[in-house]
Amino acid sequence: MQLNGKTAIVYGAGGSIGGAVARAFAAEGARVHLVGRTRKTLEAAAAGLANAEVAVVDALDEAAVEKHLEQVGDVDVSFNLVTRGDVQGAPLTDMAVDDFMRPVVNGLRANFITARGAARRMAARGSGVILTLNSGSAHGSPMMGGTGPADGAIDTLVRNLAMECGPQGVRAVGLWAAGVPETFTVEKLSAVNPAIDESAVQGIIAGLAGMRMTRRNPTLADVAATAVFLASDHAAGITGTFVNVTGGMIAR
Numbered sequence: 001m002q003l004n005g006k007t008a009i010v011y012g013a014g015g016s017i018g019g020a021v022a023r024a025f026a027a028e029g030a031r032v033h034l035v036g037r038t039r040k041t042l043e044a045a046a047a048g049l050a051n052a053e054v055a056v057v058d059a060l061d062e063a064a065v066e067k068h069l070e071q072v073g074d075v076d077v078s079f080n081l082v083t084r085g086d087v088q089g090a091p092l093t094d095m096a097v098d099d100f101m102r103p104v105v106n107g108l109r110a111n112f113i114t115a116r117g118a119a120r121r122m123a124a125r126g127s128g129v130i131l132t133l134n135s136g137s138a139h140g141s142p143m144m145g146g147t148g149p150a151d152g153a154i155d156t157l158v159r160n161l162a163m164e165c166g167p168q169g170v171r172a173v174g175l176w177a178a179g180v181p182e183t184f185t186v187e188k189l190s191a192v193n194p195a196i197d198e199s200a201v202q203g204i205i206a207g208l209a210g211m212r213m214t215r216r217n218p219t220l221a222d223v224a225a226t227a228v229f230l231a232s233d234h235a236a237g238i239t240g241t242f243v244n245v246t247g248g249m250i251a252r
Helices: 016-027 039-046 062-072 097-125 147-168 186-192 198-211 220-231
Strands: 007-011 031-036 052-056 077-080 128-134 170-176 241-244
Touching (some): 031 039, 039 052, 128 220
Parallel strands (some): 007 077
16 A cells, blocks of 8 residues: 555535545545535545545644644645635636635635644654645736636645755645546536536536647546655655646646
8 A cells, every 4th residue: 555554634524625635535545534614515425435534624724734744643635635726717807806816815825724733743853745736827828817826836835845944854746736636526516616517517617628739538546546645655766846747738
């Protein structure tokens, strides 16, 4: 097992990707802490996992994150997958300032708080992996509001964290994953873009596949398997970068 004996925290584990990653970590032998703001979704994600614990913690709350880390103790892997409140589907010239800034502020704050807390503890032990995920939209995605700037800020945070913490044995790595169909529902997408309906969802899925080099959309299993690899000792030489799990939607 790739993560046997390791302790992992997954922030945002009640979401589709967070739950898939938590289950994949557990299947590879990790003790997993599923963290988020809604107990019901966390418990659903943790159902059937023998070596998992659930905790209701707001990743934007510095004190709450630190308290939980103290309770967990040693941490080998920290993965931030929290939602940021992105608003998309409108031109930048029509967007409210708060809607534009929300994902930038929330995304950077949550990632900084969780990464800093984990990195301090990992550095003291001489090892650890900090992971995050975004859509790779920093490279240019029109009609995506503050998503691109938020992704760009988090990309930079990961690289700088890797440079500063690398000498203490801590790796920082990100994943770019855009448009995983299993995460798409009318309810979820309409929260970001109110104009979405079921036919629009299916059109988006087909359109995304056509934009990828592989002409197929990545699955939750694809993303989770990549996360497992990056969290494991097999990826010991990978840090300060983002791994492209978009099927070639982003050519970088």
